[in-house]
Amino acid sequence: MNIKKKSYENLILNITAWVILIGIIVFWQLAGDKGILNTTILSKPTLIFERFVKMVGDKSLINHIIASLSRVLKGFFIGAGIGLLLGLILGLSKRLEVIANLFIGILRPIPPIAWIPLLILALGIGEQSKVTVIAIGSFWPMLLDTIHGVKSTDKALMELGRVLEKDRRTVITKIILPSAVPAIFTGARQAISRAWSCVVTAEMIAASRGVGFLIQYARELSQPALMFVGVAMIGLIGVLIDIIMMRLEKRLLYWNMTD
Amino acid sequence: MGNNDISGKRINISHVRKEFQIEKESLLVLKDINLEIEPGDIVSIIGGSGCGKSTLLRLIAGLDSPNEGEIALDNTKVTKPSLDVGVLFQESRLLPWESTWKNIAFGLPEKFDKEKKNELVAHYIKLVGLEGFERALPGQLSGGMQKRVAIARTLINNPHVLLLDEPFGALDAFTRMNLQEEVVRIWKEQRMTTVLVTHDIDEAIFMGNKVIIMSAKPGIIKDVIKVELPEPRSRVSVEFEELRMKVYKEFFGDDRPMEDYAI
Numbered sequence: 001m002n003i004k005k006k007s008y009e010n011l012i013l014n015i016t017a018w019v020i021l022i023g024i025i026v027f028w029q030l031a032g033d034k035g036i037l038n039t040t041i042l043s044k045p046t047l048i049f050e051r052f053v054k055m056v057g058d059k060s061l062i063n064h065i066i067a068s069l070s071r072v073l074k075g076f077f078i079g080a081g082i083g084l085l086l087g088l089i090l091g092l093s094k095r096l097e098v099i100a101n102l103f104i105g106i107l108r109p110i111p112p113i114a115w116i117p118l119l120i121l122a123l124g125i126g127e128q129s130k131v132t133v134i135a136i137g138s139f140w141p142m143l144l145d146t147i148h149g150v151k152s153t154d155k156a157l158m159e160l161g162r163v164l165e166k167d168r169r170t171v172i173t174k175i176i177l178p179s180a181v182p183a184i185f186t187g188a189r190q191a192i193s194r195a196w197s198c199v200v201t202a203e204m205i206a207a208s209r210g211v212g213f214l215i216q217y218a219r220e221l222s223q224p225a226l227m228f229v230g231v232a233m234i235g236l237i238g239v240l241i242d243i244i245m246m247r248l249e250k251r252l253l254y255w256n257m258t259d
Numbered sequence: 260m261g262n263n264d265i266s267g268k269r270i271n272i273s274h275v276r277k278e279f280q281i282e283k284e285s286l287l288v289l290k291d292i293n294l295e296i297e298p299g300d301i302v303s304i305i306g307g308s309g310c311g312k313s314t315l316l317r318l319i320a321g322l323d324s325p326n327e328g329e330i331a332l333d334n335t336k337v338t339k340p341s342l343d344v345g346v347l348f349q350e351s352r353l354l355p356w357e358s359t360w361k362n363i364a365f366g367l368p369e370k371f372d373k374e375k376k377n378e379l380v381a382h383y384i385k386l387v388g389l390e391g392f393e394r395a396l397p398g399q400l401s402g403g404m405q406k407r408v409a410i411a412r413t414l415i416n417n418p419h420v421l422l423l424d425e426p427f428g429a430l431d432a433f434t435r436m437n438l439q440e441e442v443v444r445i446w447k448e449q450r451m452t453t454v455l456v457t458h459d460i461d462e463a464i465f466m467g468n469k470v471i472i473m474s475a476k477p478g479i480i481k482d483v484i485k486v487e488l489p490e491p492r493s494r495v496s497v498e499f500e501e502l503r504m505k506v507y508k509e510f511f512g513d514d515r516p517m518e519d520y521a522i
């Protein structure tokens with residue numbers, strides 16, 4: 001009864017959110033039509049939508065999206081992969097973690113964008129440096145969440161391992177790693193959304209394709225409609241990635257679902 | 260599967276002293292504990308919260324070591340945990356991501372004959388009455404059923420010593436009594452030396468052949484009360500009630516009128 005009431009309330013709130021969103025769009029359109037808003041900067045929904053339809057039609061949009069997504073996936077797998085591995089090692093070894101903490105402390109606050117000049121010098125302006133920027137972005141959340149996950153293994157279960165005379169390997173594979181999976185998954189979720197939001201930064205490096213490129217290209221050409229199409233794609237695909245990751249989480253972490 | 264050949268080990272606790280270092284202060288938790296538990300016996304240790312019951316049990320289990328004195332099982336000094344000593348904790352401590360079956364099998368050594376493992380797990384699932392729940396995850400089981408899984412996991416190695424640390428404390432009264440009876444039944448079959456730590460006087464009397472009373476600060480053994488009740492024990496017999504009063508008196512001294520305890 002209570003649950004039903006709650007989900008009903010949620011439905012109403014969700015509808016409210018959508019109504020507000022639609023309201024903003026309608027207001028934007030009307031204000032643009034009446035000349036209250038400067039459409040050369042802010043464009044307006046109909047123009048953006050026209051542009052969108054056109055770009056879907058000539059397949060240019062999907063090409064930009066694919067270009068960005070493939071960079072993001074590459075960067076994510078490299079960055080998050082290294083983060084996971086290093087996180088497991090540091091989480092398992094107190095000594096190494098203490099040593100690493102200094103470096104984590106210094107390096108972590110540096111935003112991925114700050115590495116770009118160095119990356120261009122080291123790797124040139126090709127794909128490599130773009131993927132690396134994204135990899136750096138997704139490395140940190142994965143590293144930190146993995147360390148946290150490994151370290152926060154239930155002490156009671158660790159003691160159970162001792163009582164049952166389990167060797168180190170069994171303790172790691174059957175107790176520590178499964179315990180860390182929820183935290184690792186949280187890390188992966190953050191890593192991929194960080195990777196996606198880094199794509200704009202990465203495509204500042206001499207790109208000729210990609211959604212990030214599209215936004216900057218539109219700015220150079222003063223085409224706000226095109227710019228908004230790009231921005232909207234960043235947002236929409238970001239949401240989509242999050243939904244996919246949440247579904248995946250439910251599947252993978254069936255035992256961890258508090259219901 | 261006959262386990263009747265299992266007999267318990269003798270537990271010898273001599274001059275055990277245990278202190279914990281907290282910051283710079285040292286906390287004396289156990290002071291000169293001496294205790295001998297006969298092979299195959301079942302004893303209860305009862306005492307207020309914080310008197311060192313768990314600490315004593317952890318020492319017997321080899322999870323911690325005493326500052327002075329020693330603990331021996333059949334004359335072998337305890338230095339580390341062993342599969343021969345089964346421990347049942349207050350919390351069931353199941354692996355939340357594994358099924359009933361896998362959790363129980365986790366009690367066995369990793370390198371164990373597969374066929375034998377299947378047989379043993381099936382046997383213990385039956386022993387604790389969990390048939391049909393082999394594939395259920397801990398989160399899908401009630402507290403009592405989770406406890407049954409933990410019991411099966413502890414017993415699957417045929418331990419010669421069984422240590423129980425307030426194992427039923429978190430369960431409702433009916434489930435608790437039910438499981439007390441089951442553990443006693445299993446003990447009667449297997450005769451592993453069993454030490455039950457509890458703060459429940461009824462549980463201590465119902466399950467133990469002796470009730471060892473501890474007092475706190477520092478933890479010492481205050482008294483040992485023999486339980487001589489006709490078997491099977493009844494919780495509502497006159498003899499049981501007499502023992503209950505005796506234990507109450509041990510706890511609260513004799514300076515209060517009887518009526519005060521017998522509420």
Ligand SMILES: Nc1ncnc2c1ncn2[C@@H]1O[C@H](COP(=O)(O)OP(=O)(O)O)[C@@H](O)[C@H]1O
Pocket residue numbers: 279280281286288306307308309310311312313314315
């Ligand atoms: N690892 C530990 N470090 C410091 N103090 C501890 C530790 N374990 C237990 N103690 C202290 O020892 C005392 C006895 O604890 P415990 O054996 O758990 O009592 P009981 O099980 O009888 O309730 C308590 O005061 C507790 O705070």
Ligand SMILES: [Mg+2]
Pocket residue numbers: 312313314424425
């Ligand atoms: Mg305790």
